[in-house]
Structures are given as structure tokens and as C-alpha cells.
Amino acid sequence: MSSRPLRILLPLVLCFAAPALARDDAPIAPADMRRHIEILASDAFEGRAPGTPGETRTTAYIVDQFRQRGLEPAGDNGSWFQAVPLVERTTQSHEVAFTANGRSIDFDQADIALQGREAEERIADAPVIFAGHGVRVPERGIDQIAGTDVRGAVVIILLDPPQVPGFPSLSDRVKAMADAGAAAVIALGGPDLPWADVQRFYHYPATKLATQDVPPIIGAMPLAAAEHLIGQAGGHLDRLLNDQPGTTFHAVTLPLRATLHVTTQIHAYSTNNVVGRIRGTGAGANGESLLYLAHWDHLGLCRPEGAAHRICNGAVDNASGVAMMIEIAGRLAGQPRPARDILFLATTSEEKGLLGAEYFATHPVVPIRSIVAAINMDTVAIAPAGAPVAEIGRGFPPLDSIISQTIVAAGRNIDGDDDVESLAQRQDGWALARAGVPSVMIGGGLGDPARLGAFLRDVYHSPADQVGPSLELDGAAEDANLLVAIGRRLADPATYQRPARNNEEPAQ
Numbered sequence: 075m076s077s078r079p080l081r082i083l084l085p086l087v088l089c090f091a092a093p094a095l096a097r098d099d100a101p102i103a104p105a106d107m108r109r110h111i112e113i114l115a116s117d118a119f120e121g122r123a124p125g126t127p128g129e130t131r132t133t134a135y136i137v138d139q140f141r142q143r144g145l146e147p148a149g150d151n152g153s154w155f156q157a158v159p160l161v162e163r164t165t166q167s168h169e170v171a172f173t174a175n176g177r178s179i180d181f182d183q184a185d186i187a188l189q190g191r192e193a194e195e196r197i198a199d200a201p202v203i204f205a206g207h208g209v210r211v212p213e214r215g216i217d218q219i220a221g222t223d224v225r226g227a228v229v230i231i232l233l234d235p236p237q238v239p240g241f242p243s244l245s246d247r248v249k250a251m252a253d254a255g256a257a258a259v260i261a262l263g264g265p266d267l268p269w270a271d272v273q274r275f276y277h278y279p280a281t282k283l284a285t286q287d288v289p290p291i292i293g294a295m296p297l298a299a300a301e302h303l304i305g306q307a308g309g310h311l312d313r314l315l316n317d318q319p320g321t322t323f324h325a326v327t328l329p330l331r332a333t334l335h336v337t338t339q340i341h342a343y344s345t346n347n348v349v350g351r352i353r354g355t356g357a358g359a360n361g362e363s364l365l366y367l368a369h370w371d372h373l374g375l376c377r378p379e380g381a382a383h384r385i386c387n388g389a390v391d392n393a394s395g396v397a398m399m400i401e402i403a404g405r406l407a408g409q410p411r412p413a414r415d416i417l418f419l420a421t422t423s424e425e426k427g428l429l430g431a432e433y434f435a436t437h438p439v440v441p442i443r444s445i446v447a448a449i450n451m452d453t454v455a456i457a458p459a460g461a462p463v464a465e466i467g468r469g470f471p472p473l474d475s476i477i478s479q480t481i482v483a484a485g486r487n488i489d490g491d492d493d494v495e496s497l498a499q500r501q502d503g504w505a506l507a508r509a510g511v512p513s514v515m516i517g518g519g520l521g522d523p524a525r526l527g528a529f530l531r532d533v534y535h536s537p538a539d540q541v542g543p544s545l546e547l548d549g550a551a552e553d554a555n556l557l558v559a560i561g562r563r564l565a566d567p568a569t570y571q572r573p574a575r576n577n578e579e580p581a582q
Contacts, residue, residue: 099408102401102554104547110139110397111455114370115389115541122388123374124160124345124423132370136348136396136420143404145350148417148439156347158422158433159284165189165276166337168293172202173331174307185299186260187276188291190336195290197257201227202330204314206323207235208247208259215321222325225255228332229325230300233261243499249287258291258334262300269296281426283433284342291336304328345371347430348420349439350403354412354565362444362572363415364565365511366402366557367431368395368451369424369502373535383537390529390539394455396420398554405558412565414446424452424502425535431502435509446572447473447564448513449557450503456529459548461518462489463556466498470512470573473564477516480560486552489521512573516560517553519546 113119113135120128137154147154168188172179206218208231219229229251235241242250244261251259263272272294282288301311307329314326348370351363372388387393403418417440421430435442463481468474481488494515498504503513519526533539563569 102405102551102558104551106401107394107397107455107547107550107554108541108545110400111389111393111545112541114393114396115387117385117387119387121374121376121385122370122372122393124371124426125343126374128374129345129371129422133346133348133420136370136400139400140348140350140403140418143400144407145352145403145418148349148351149347154348154350156349156434156437156439158345158347158430160281160343160345160423160426160429161284162279162281162341162343163189163191164279164339166339168334168336170335171333172303172307173199174329179303179306179330181303182299184273186293186295187273188258188293188334188336189276189280190338191288191290193338193340195334195336195338197228197291197332197334199331199333200257202230202328202332203227203325204230204328205251205325206318207232207242208251209242210250210254211242218323219251219254219325222327224251224325226257228258228260228334229256230260230262230295230328233263233267233294248289248292252287252289256289258293258332259289260293260295262295262297264297279341281423281429283429285433285436291334303330345422345430347422347434350418352403352407352411352416352418354415357413358567359414360444360567361440362446362567363417363440364561365417365419365445365448365506366399366451366561367419367421367448367502367506368392368399369421369430370396371422371425371430373425376535377537386535386537387540389541389545390455391453391534392424392451394545394550395451395453398451398454398550398557401554402558402561406561406565409562412562413567414565415440416561416565417445421502428502428505431505435505435511442509442511445506445511446570448503448506448511449561450501450506450513450515451557452501452515453529454517454519454553455545455547455550456525457518457522457549458546459518459552461549462487462521463516463518463553464489464491464494464521465514465516466494466501466520467503467507467512467514468492468495472570472573473512473514476563476570477514477560480563481556484556484559486556493523494520516557518549519553
């Protein structure tokens with residue numbers, strides 16, 4: 075693998091190695107997928123980082139493959155692209171001071187990590203409020219800042235969530251505080267969270283959607299530092315944590331005031347999702363769509379200049395998922411048109427926090443309620459043919475039933491445990507699920523915890539993830555053909571109706 079900059083013209087890449095189209099009725103073969111992976115994970119694509127020449131080559135390749143297979147563009151203004159605005163922030167400096175009753179409190183600057191929304195943020199003499207976990211879920215009768223005005227305040231929340239299914243993520247809780255007007259949100263990390271890692275994280279570039287609501291300042295602090303700080307002001311962190319049990323907790327205004335000054339380097343840029351469509355017949359479909367998605371991005375140049383292996387090519391993660399999606403699109407486009415539309419979404423910036431999928435979920439190209447199901451494909455080339463099929467996202471009986479029936483009809487075994495659900499929030503389908511779309515990942519790789527664990531431990535996010543004999547393309551092709559069969563059934567409203575979620579009425 076070369077670490078030298080590559081200046082290969084995109085047309086030459088496409089013309090030199092464009093895969094030949096398979097017959098419409100031919101099963102997806104390992105060789106079909108290998109041809110795409112070899113291109114997408116080549117050094118010419120420089121690791122497919124958003125906002126780089128690697129993105130331009132990658133998205134142009136996907137568009138070319140979609141077009142060859144007869145898809146139509148479904149992005150912005152009739153194009154293939156959905157622009158996704160991002161902001162990268164890197165902390166430059168911070169300074170914080172606390173007082174209690176006008177008296178300065180001793181505080182070590184190394185015991186806090188902060189980042190600003192804008193290049194310079196100042197907060198002067200703000201009240202400090204402890205808000206528990208910062209949870210606001212009114213439909214469950216939980217609002218931990220009810221009756222407390224947090225506007226302009228420095229709000230402290232607990233970072234680590236309890237082991238409760240569906241508990242809001244840290245980003246959701248920070249957003250809830252920002253929406254309520256908090257000037258800063260500081261998360262308290264427990265003793266199991268290495269503080270040096272947190273400090274490094276805040277000084278690395280952090281990327282978020284430009285549309286995402288964030289408070290002027292976000293940050294973190296060790297639990298022990300907060301205990302010392304509150305103690306100096308005459309308070310007791312233990313009492314704050316234990317005096318109000320569970321869902322009855324309400325925010326407490328601390329005997330503290332805070333002044334914060336943060337400088338941050340800001341880099342705003344735009345990247346792209348790629349969106350194609352197979353137009354359905356519309357017969358009884360009521361404008362509904364089935365969605366397949368796979369993230370195209372990876373880590374780019376992930377090692378310092380001069381390193382022997384500088385490019386993280388991302389062959390398995392996730393050139394393999396994109397290859398699968400392209401071949402599925404070709405098979406479904408070559409068959410008689412289904413009643414429902416079928417959308418194919420190649421997402422950007424999954425590696426930065428599911429950002430492309432989140433943007434699509436909040437800015438969908440079709441009404442989000444019209445998407446009857448989403449099938450995500452990620453890290454698919456790790457298990458051999460014949461592996462039991464596992465599923466992330468079970469819990470919608472009409473969808474689960476069709477998936478199970480199709481697996482059995484294909485002669486495959488079902489892995490019935492829920493071990494892989496621990497990965498649910500680490501894949502793009504999670505962003506769609508949060509928006510109310512029944513979203514699943516299905517495959518043999520998910521049903522082989524040992525192989526998946528070995529990949530995540532030894533290869534994941536490293537230069538070792540490249541094209542080679544370790545690619546399990548027989549299993550990936552087998553899974554791809556299974557997803558074609560599942561998609562045909564889900565695209566037929568006579569076979570499958572979108573299940574209700576939460577308090578929704580069932581789809582008619």
C-alpha cells in the first residue's frame with residue numbers, strides 16, 4: 075500500500091475497472107461484489123474520507139453504478155446528491171473560574187475539558203445547575219429540569235446512562251438542555267472513564283451536523299473533580315446523586331457561579347449522501363418506499379505522513395456494504411417493478427457519528443412516515459456461506475415475520491439470540507429507527523460473534539482492512555441474495571404493511 079499522494083483522474087478509474095453488469099435473473103455472485111470492493115477500497119480512493127478527493131471519486135462511482143442499473147436520481151433538485159452540511163470543531167484553549175457567595179473557588183484547569191460552538195465563547199457569572207442525567211421524556215412522565223429555569227446556566231449532567239432499554243443517548247440529553255436554553259452542558263464521567271482519553275477527545279477535531287442544536291459550550295469533568303468543587307461550596311455530590319430516587323429527580327441549583335472562556339477552531343464544509351430510486355408501479359402503495367442504505371465513507375489517510383501504511387482503505391467497513399447495495403439495486407431494477415418505490419441511500423459520515431443517516435432522517439427526500447422499512451448493510455464480508463442469520467432491530471412483528479419466513483425459505487438458519495443488539499446504536503439504521511422507521515440489519519456476519527469480535531478487535535479502523543483473502547465474499551453474496559428476496563416482499567403492500575410504532579395508528 076503506497077503512502078504517496080495519488081492523482082488518478084476519475085474517468086480513468088471508472089473506465090479501467092467498471093464491473094460488467096450481471097444478468098437480471100442471475101444470483102449475486104462473490105465476483106460481482108469483489109469487483110466493486112477492489113475499486114472502492116483501492117488506494118486511488120484514498121480511504122473515502124468525506125470532504126476529500128476520495129469522496130468525489132467514491133460518490134461518482136456509486137452514481138455511475140446506479141445509473142448503469144437503471145435507477146433514477148432521488149436527491150436534491152433532481153440530482154443524485156443530498157448535500158449534508160458539517161462543522162468540525164477543535165478546542166484551542168479554555169479557562170474556567172468558579173465562585174461561591176462571591177468567594178473564588180480553587181479549581182484545577184486540567185479537571186475540565188470544554189469546546190465552543192463558535193470560535194470564541196464567553197459565559198460570565200452564570201448559575202450552575204445539577205440536572206441528573208438531563209432527561210426530558212414527557213411521554214414517560216420524566217422531566218428532570220421541570221420547574222427549573224436553565225436559560226443561560228451551566229448545566230451539569232451525568233455522562234453514563236443507567237442500563238435501561240431506550241434510555242436517551244448523551245447527545246439527546248445535551249440537545250434537550252440546549253433546547254431549554256442552557257449556555258453550557260458539562261457531563262460528569264465516572265471512575266471507569268479514563269480522563270486522559272476524554273481530554274484527548276476534546277482536543278481532536280469533532281464533527282457534527284451544521285444543523286444540530288448544541289449549546290454555546292459543551293464539556294466534561296471527572297466525577298471526583300465535581301465532588302471536590304461542590305464540596306468547596308458547602309454542597310454534597312453524594313446527596314445530589316442519592317436524595318432523589320430514579321424518575322422523581324428534579325434539577326438542583328448549586329451554590330456556585332461559573333465564568334467560562336473557550337476558543338475553538340471551526341471548519342465548516344459540505345459532503346454528500348447519494349440517493350437513487352427504483353420507481354414502483356404505485357399500485358396500492360400510497361406513495362410508500364422501501365429503503366436500502368450503506369455508508370460509503372471511511373477514515374481516509376489515517377496514519378501520519380511517512381507511515382508505511384497510511385491509508386485506511388475500509389474494504390469490509392464499508393466497501394463491502396456498498397458493493398452489496400449496488401448489486402441488490404441491479405437485481406431489483408432488472409425484475410418487474412414492485413408496487414412500492416425502492417430507495418437506495420449511500421450515506422456519508424457514518425464514521426463521524428451516523429451523520430449522513432441522521433441528516434437524511436431529519437431532511438428526508440420523501441416523507442419519513444412513507445418509508446415502510448429500512449435495511450442497512452455494513453461490514454458484511456466477514457462470515458462464510460452457511461452462517462446463521464442474525465438481525466439487529468427486531469421488535470416489529472409484521473417485519474420480523476417476513477424476514478424469518480424468507481430466511482427459512484432460503485434454507486438458512488436463524489440465530490435467535492439478541493447478542494448483536496448491543497451494536498444497534500453503532501450503525502446507520504439507528505438514525506432511521508429514532509425517526510420512527512422500522513430499521514434492520516440482517517446477515518450471517520451478525521450471527522457469528524467470534525468472527526465479528528475478531529474483526530472489531532484486530533482489523534476494524536486500521537490499514538489492515540483491505541482487499542485480501544480474508545474477505546468472506548461467499549457469505550456476503552449469500553446474504554445479498556437473501557436481502558433481494560426480503561426486499562421483493564417488503565416492496566409489495568399486499569404482503570407487508572408498515573407496523574405501527576409507539577402511539578401511531580397502524581398503516582392502512
